[in-house]
Amino acid sequence: MRTAVIVLAIFASLISSAFAQDGSAPAPSAVGVMPVRGTNLTEGEKAAIGALVASSYSAQTHGRVFGPDDTGPVLAQAATEKDTATQLNLSEYIVINAVKLDQRIAIDATLYNKHGSHLYQTHATAMSLDDMQAVSERIAISLHRRTEIEHTQTLDNVTEKEAKRPTRTFAEKVAGFRTAVVLPFAPDLDPAPMLLGQFDMRLEGQSYFVEFAAGLMLPSDFDDSESRASIGGLVGQLGASYYLSHTSVSPYVGGGLSPRLIFGDYNGAGLTVGGQLGLMFMRQSSTRIYIEIRLDQNVLPLSTDYSDYDDQYPYEGQDSDDVFPTELSFAAGIGW
Numbered sequence: 399m400r401t402a403v404i405v406l407a408i409f410a411s412l413i414s415s416a417f418a419q420d421g422s423a424p425a426p427s428a429v430g431v432m433p434v435r436g437t438n439l440t441e442g443e444k445a446a447i448g449a450l451v452a453s454s455y456s457a458q459t460h461g462r463v464f465g466p467d468d469t470g471p472v473l474a475q476a477a478t479e480k481d482t483a484t485q486l487n488l489s490e491y492i493v494i495n496a497v498k499l500d501q502r503i504a505i506d507a508t509l510y511n512k513h514g515s516h517l518y519q520t521h522a523t524a525m526s527l528d529d530m531q532a533v534s535e536r537i538a539i540s541l542h543r544r545t546e547i548e549h550t551q552t553l554d555n556v557t558e559k560e561a562k563r564p565t566r567t568f569a570e571k572v573a574g575f576r577t578a579v580v581l582p583f584a585p586d587l588d589p590a591p592m593l594l595g596q597f598d599m600r601l602e603g604q605s606y607f608v609e610f611a612a613g614l615m616l617p618s619d620f621d622d623s624e625s626r627a628s629i630g631g632l633v634g635q636l637g638a639s640y641y642l643s644h645t646s647v648s649p650y651v652g653g654g655l656s657p658r659l660i661f662g663d664y665n666g667a668g669l670t671v672g673g674q675l676g677l678m679f680m681r682q683s684s685t686r687i688y689i690e691i692r693l694d695q696n697v698l699p700l701s702t703d704y705s706d707y708d709d710q711y712p713y714e715g716q717d718s719d720d721v722f723p724t725e726l727s728f729a730a731g732i733g734w
Contacts, residue, residue, distance in 0.1 A: 429455060430464040430491040432479050438498040443527060447496055450530055451507065454538035455492065464488070480514035488512055492541065501526045505533065509541045518544045553644055553682050572600040572607070572686055574733030580615065582629065582723040589627040589663075589723070590619035596635065598731055605644065609654065611635035617662060629700075631660040631668070639674065648678050656694055664702045670694035670725065686733045694725040 431452040434444040445466060452465035464486060473482045483491045495506040503524040509517040520540040524533040532555040539550040580592040596613030612635070617628040637654020653673040660668050676690030699720035 427489050428462045428464060428487065429459065430469045430483060430486055430488045431455065431466055432473060432482065432491055432493050433466040433470045434494045434496055436496045436498070439496055439503075443498070444496065446527070447503075447505070447530055447534070448494060450534035451492065451494060451537055454534040455542065457535075458538045458542040479510070480512075483510075483512045483514075490517065503527065503530070505537065507537045507541060520547050522547050551682055553646065570602045572602055572733035574598055574686070574731055576611065576613075576688075576729050576731030578692075578727045578729035579618075580725050580727040582725045584721045584723040586719070587627065587721050587723060589629050590617045592616065592629060593618050594633060594727065594729070596633065598635075598733065600733060605641050607639055607641075607650075609635060609637045609639065609652075615658070627663040627702075629660060629662045629664050631658050631662070633658040637674070639676065641678070646680060646682050648681055650676050650678060652676075660700055664700040664721065666700055667698060668696055668700060669698045670696050672725075676729075684734060687731070688733075689730045690728075692725075692727045692729060694727070696722045696724070 431448050434448045436444040436447075439447075448466035452463045456463035469482055469486065469491070472485050473479065476482045476485055479491055479493055482488075489512055491510055491512070493508045493510065497504045503526075505522045505524065506519070507522075508519045511517055518541055520537055522533045522537055522540075524530050535555040536547055536550045539545070539555075540547045543550075574597075576594075576596050576598045578594040578596075580594050582589050582592065592615050594613060594615045596611040598609065598611040600607045600609050613633055614630070615633045616630045619626060619628065634657045635654060636656075637652055639650040639652025641648045641650045643649065651674070653671075656670040656672065658668045658670070660666055672692055672694030674690050674692040676688055679687045699722055701720045
């Protein structure tokens with residue numbers, strides 16, 4: 399008896415697979431996108447909108463989705479979307495209403511189950527037909543996850559209305575300010591930590607940014623009675639960094655040069671070579687916040703004349719001394 403049951407189960411499975419493969423009926427879990435109901439849109443434009451939504455919804459569900467080319471002929475015979483869903487054995491179907499106003503396209507998309515019951519509805523606006531690829535992905539995410547359209551934004555589906563551009567494939571200017579605490583280290587050198595403030599300009603691409611910065615570095619301790627050296631100066635920065643992920647919050651690594659003019663107990667023209675590790679927040683937004691840690695090595699010597707500091711520095715018998723400090727800095731910044 400058990401053998402007979404197993405044989406029947408295998409036979410039923412084979413019949414079901416063959417039935418699905420010959421194209422005579424879709425899988426029970428299929429979803430259909432009905433032909434777009436459009437106002438002030440051509441037939442080609444309505445077909446393009448429906449096809450994009452069907453493709454995006456298929457990418458979200460990883461299942462079969464029938465586009466308007468499949469549902470249209472059946473709808474013409476069945477007269478209603480519900481009857482069309484029944485004939486195509488759909489589990490769900492999407493009805494789209496689109497209205498074109500000059501260039502903008504207002505879209506209303508509603509998800510129904512096979513019985514015609516309302517499941518979820520979402521609204522979106524495309525600034526042009528070229529914006530429809532991003533908008534279709536947003537609509538698909540909204541319907542599939544049952545979430546507001548505002549919560550479906552990613553780096554790749556930011557609409558022209560939100561970001562003033564359809565994609566992020568070209569450099570964008572992000573100007574702002576960064577502050578840092580700088581800790582210098584060198585043999586026979588005990589300087590006070592330094593505070594750095596800079597104007598920071600970043601030219602950002604899809605997976606990288608180039609950075610230009612300039613500002614002022616000041617010692618954190620101005621008390622001349624202390625034995626610690628006071629170092630400050632004008633500091634620039636030139637560098638580039640690479641994003642390690644293509645997400646809203648992205649870590650990055652990079653490196654560059656930092657020319658500077660040093661004053662205080664040590665003085666002279668300086669140059670450092672260094673690298674950084676950072677974390678950028680809200681990449682999809684026009685406002686960015688970032689934090690980073692940086693390590694710089696001075697490649698030009700900083701020097702001092704100890705004749706005025708005999709009571710502070712134990713370097714008797716030397717007129718001057720050159721040092722090559724290593725600098726560890728912790729920074730935070732904001733840009734627009």
